[in-house]
Amino acid sequence: MAEAAESPGDPGTATPRPLMRDLKAVGKKFMHVLYPRKSNTLLRDWDLWGPLILCVTLALMLQRGSVDSEKDGGPQFAEVFVIVWFGAVTITLNSKLLGGNISFFQSLCVLGYCILPLTVAMLVCRLVLLAELGPINFMVRLFVVIVMFAWSIVASTAFLADSQPPNRKALAVYPVFLFYFVISWMILTFTPQ
């Protein structure tokens, strides 16, 4: 994990890294995703804890099936994991092949953290689904998912676009669009049966 506060040298090899510093860094990055500004925080001090937390939360919320069914949502849990991580790795490889100058883990970090709006959308959808189903219910969910999807795209392109060569920006951005579209689709079509 990138450790901007670490400095090379002997004393550091004897002292353990404080946990609160890492937790605060994760929290700060969540804030940066919610209020995207031109800043380097996500890129400079990358870490993959936020994406892991978001991925597990999303996978847990996308569970279909009741508590007393035998085949509880195992495959769906692993499915979400695979889609998120495999998708993020593929986008990263794509951007590197297009000549982007961003490192592998930095790109994974940005893509993972920008799933936060969609996780919030999932939470809202699950709450909305507690009410009675119907066209209004669907319209509300559709609106929420579209807004959060746009938010994810804006946040991730704000961080990623600078690292691409200017004539390749669209080529690098459209897989991101696809990635968040697939996740939004999973969220929108979720019904707890």
Added chain:
Amino acid sequence: MLQQDSNDDTEDVALFDAEEETTNRPKKSKIRHPVASFFHLFFRVSAIIVYLLCELFSSSFIACMVTIILLLSCDFWAVKNVTGRLMVGLRWWNHIDEDGKSHWVFESRKASSQESKTVSEAESRIFWLGLIACPVLWVVFAFSALFSFRVKWLAVVVMGVVLQGANLYGYIRCKVGSRKNLTSMATSYLGKQFLRQTTGDGQPS
């Protein structure tokens, strides 16, 4: 009675010292960081135990999977940021400089004459044993999951291999450091073994 006992004690200590040839061996085998040593092994071993016994304990695949993921994450953070530094004085991390280039830094604590900074042998043994044995087990689990078609576990097992393998690779690179260190380590180790064998053969048992 008591005097006889104390005489026996001093005799035992003298024999012990003569056999070992060094007088500071007892100090080095103390465990200086018991909490760190415990947690170094605790998270790794519990993750493996939960994986093996999950079908017995709980019928919920999700609960097991989340527990294992949690344990693997805690283990990764603890081993990378705490136990490696306290127990063996090694550190590896990633640094992104002003140009946006990423560098991986592998450091090891220089040997110093201070007692408090030397690495204890017992801790070093515990550290490397835990570090090497567990990723090997996860690789074995990966093959077994693949070939017995329990594919739903593959995501968790791959995560185990990746996280623990990353720590293993990082610390081996720290240890190997520069080429010079490796050859000098190898020659001094072989030299010690050779010496021990020749003096061991020379002394009557």
